[in-house]
Each structure stands twice: as structure tokens, then as C-alpha cells.
Amino acid sequence: MPTKSPAETLLEKANKKASSSAGWFSSSSSKFEEAGDLFQQAANSFKIDKLFREAGDAFSREAECREKCKEANEASNAWWNAAKAYKRGYPDLAIQALTQTITLLTQSGRFRQAADREKEVAQIYRQELSDIRKACESLVRAGDWYAQEDATATANACFKDAADIHAELEEYPQAIARYEQVADHSLTSALTKYSVKEYWLRASLCALAMKDTITAKRNMTKYSSQDTTFSSTREAKFIKGLIDAIESGDHEMFTGTVVEFDQVVKLDNWKTAILLKIKRGIQDEPGIL
Template sequence: MDTLRLIFSTLCRSVNPMYFSLYSGPHKVEEACEMYCRAANMFKMAKNWNAAGNAFCQAARIHMQLQNKHDSATSFIDAGNAFKKSDPNEAIKCLNAAVDIYTDMGRFTIAAKHHITIAEIYESELVDIEKAIAHYEQAADYYKGEESNSSANKCLLKVGAYAAQLEQYAKAIEIYEQVGSSTMDNPLLKYSAKEYFFKASLCHFIVDELNAKLAVEKYEEMFPAFSDSRECKLLKKLLDAHEEQNCEAFTEAIKEFDSISRLDQWQTTMLLRIKKTIQGDEGDLK
């Protein structure tokens, strides 16, 4: 390890940008860039992630000085991947720098991919859901612009799920209806449409029982296969139980459904919110 540190120190001193700026030939700057990359990879081998990230950032800046935009973006991505292991905020800065370069180059699909990576850091490391939503939305916009509708829908579904959790139900409903409508005529994806209409209905239900009834009717008319789905039948049972303020019937309908088709955490959360609107109910779903 001491030997590596000595090599690192020597490399970093020898690639001082001020030193290379004294030379008129671009080959010296290219040499500096190469040495920063070597240093970064050696730092990675030693699992010194901050130092690796900083070295990759220096390489990225030199690449930009040489007008090597693609190489600059790649180095910023390498820096971001290193910083992800030690400093999420620095990782985001580097990834955003790469995204700016890719969008300037018109590489929107790859920019979208890295917006997703940023969103995931906000989700898992920084727990800033609002910012995660913003990056998923930006990724979806870029994917749509490139006609990558399936990838766009995956991003939108993340936005819809988080919007509902944050009680932004109108936004969630709009997304689930949009994705459901775009998939119901696709032979390979139409099976998923019932799930999206089910989720939209749950969001309607939390806001207002009548809204939910009207929404279910609309989805049945739009997508006749929804009428025969277990999700639609559950919704109708829940609407009846809710109208009668029958907490027991509400719970039994959910238990019956869950015994065959397991409810996920998001669905369980939404159903619990609906159940709590039944007068006097403070209990669990099961």
C-alpha cells in the first residue's frame, strides 16, 4: 500500500495542469490525461474511491479542453461510479456533468440512462424522493423523444408510484391511465394494463368513492378485458363495502384476493389508506 501511495503521489505531481499549460503542443496535455486515468485506475485497485473519482474528473476536464466530448463524458461517468461508493453527492455532480455533455451531443438515450442512475442514488442513498421523481421524469421525456416508449413507461411508472406515496394522486392517476392506455392494445403488454388501471382506481378511491366508481366504469369501457379481471372484481367489492361502511367485508375482500394474487407493498399502502376512510377504522388490512 505504501508503494501505491508513492506512485499515486508521483503521478499526481507529474500531471499538474499548470505544468502542462506551459507547453504549446497538445501531446503534453494528452499525456497528462492518460496519466490521470492511470492514477484513477490505481486508486480504484486500492479502493480509494474519492481519489479515483477526483482523478477521473481531472481526466474529464482535460478531455473537454481537447474537445474530446465523448471521452470527457465517459471519464465523468467513471468518476461518478467511483464516487457512488463513497460520496453520493459528488457522484451526482459527475453524472450530471456527463448528462450535460450527452444532451449537447444529441445523445438523449444515453443521457436518459444516466438520469435513471441519478434518480436511483436519490432513492437509495440520499432518500430525496422529490429529486428522484424529477430525474425519472426527465429520463422519460428523453426516451419519448427517441421513441423508446417502453423505457419511458418504466420511468413514468416509478414516478406514478412515488407520486401516490406522496399523496399527489392526480399526478399518479394521469400516469397510470396514460401507461395503461398505451399498453392495452399491445399484444405483448396488454396483460399489464389491468394492473395500471387497478392502481389508477385505487388512487381515485382514496380521493373520492364516486370518482372511483366512475373510473372503474371508464376503464371497463376502454378495456373490456378489465371487467373480467380479479382486480376489477376486487374494486367492486371494496366499493360496495365502503359504501356500506362495512369494514369487515372490506377486509375479507382483500384477504380473498391476496390469498391468490399477492398484493405488493404499494398496493397494501393504498388499500390501508382507503380503509382508514371508513368511519371509526384504525386497524390493519388483515
């Protein structure tokens, strides 16, 4: 018979303690408190052995014990520890554990921490599970919580990432609304004002991806009235050049405008992808745009 590892021995003790009946002189809450401590020790021992699924399961059992003792903070920490263990190869379970943490944090009014955890959920959806729609929903939720806790810069970063995803999903009106929301916030501070032209550029590319040069031009006028320096920026001139090329159905002019801009401001993957979509739109309907 194989000998039990220290982690397995602790887990057995924890299970025994959790399922024992409370004696005359001990309350059920002290029973679950002790069981919780044992589950935590077992979980840490499993981590030492690099058995992350088992560690996550033990932390989850600890969390349930903490909840039975009405220890919300300890329970939310235990769920978070479970999530960190599950992150090592069990993304679905990590999201379940983080969701438990978030519920406890919001119930106790700790929205800043809840937003941090929700951002982790978004990261797992995006990187591990390739579910960008779910990632987008989590980013918006995190952004709303950061905003209500006055963490404006962090909220904006979430909303900007959400806007990028909306555009990837070809939900262009939602993307434009998010970029404009972030730009409006950024205009209020001298520290962030410089980044406004980037958000407006992205919003304008979304309008062009919708094959809507009228909205793109109307938005450019609106942006220039919000910030009088915008119309002289490289970004504004780039959009104007793209609109001219699209309206005249001129592929070469479109490509030339993109190459010229790229030589000065390197295009990232997001912009490259959307510009290819826009260019295909000209090829689909030559002379119409």
C-alpha cells in the same frame, strides 16, 4: 517520509502537466490531452487501492482536461467513470458527476444514453439519499428521453415507477395521470396489453385513497370502455368490492375483500400501504363514505 503510492505519483505528474505552460512546439490542447491520460491512470490506480473518493476526483480532473480539448465523448465517459467511483460511498458526488455526463450527452444528441444515466441518478436519490421526490423528477426526465428515442417499454417502466412515488407522496392526481399514460401505451401492443389491468388497479386505488369513490367509479367505466375485457378481471371486481365496502362504511367487508384478493394475487408493499391508508379513511369518517 512515507513513500508515495503509484497512484499518488501519477496524480502529482498529472497536476504538474495540467498546470505547466505549453512550450513553443506544443499546443495547450496536447498538454491537457496528456494530463487527461495521466489523471485517468491515477484514477485507475486509486481504484486498485480501493480509494474510491480519490479515484472519483482524479476521473473528474480527467473529464475537465477532456472538456478543454473539446473531446465531448471522452469527457462524458470520464464523468461517468467518476460517478461509478463516487457511488462507493459518496452519493452526492456521484450525482454531480452524472449530471455533468448527462449535460454532455444531451448536447451531442445522445438522449438514449442520457436517459440511462438519469435513471442511475434516480436510483441514487431513492436508495442512497432517500429523496423520493428528486428520484421521481429524474424518472420522469428519463422516461421522456426514452419515449422520444422510441424506447417505449423502458419509458413506461420509468413512468410507472414515477407514478408509484407520486402515490407514496400522496400526490394522487399526478399518480393517476401517470398510470393512465402507461396503460394507454400498453394498450397499443399485444405484448404489453396484459399489464394494463395492473396500472388501472393502481390508479383506482389512488382515487380511493383520495376518498373519491365517484372518480373511482367514473374511471372504472372509462377503463372498461378502453378494454372490454377489463370489467370481468379479478382486479376490476376487487375495486368494485372496495367501493361497495367504502360507500357502506363497512370495515369487515373491506378487510374481507382485501384478504380474498390477496389469497389469489399476493399484495405487494405498495398496495398494502395504500390499502391501509384507504381503510384508515373509512375509520376517520364512518358512514360518510
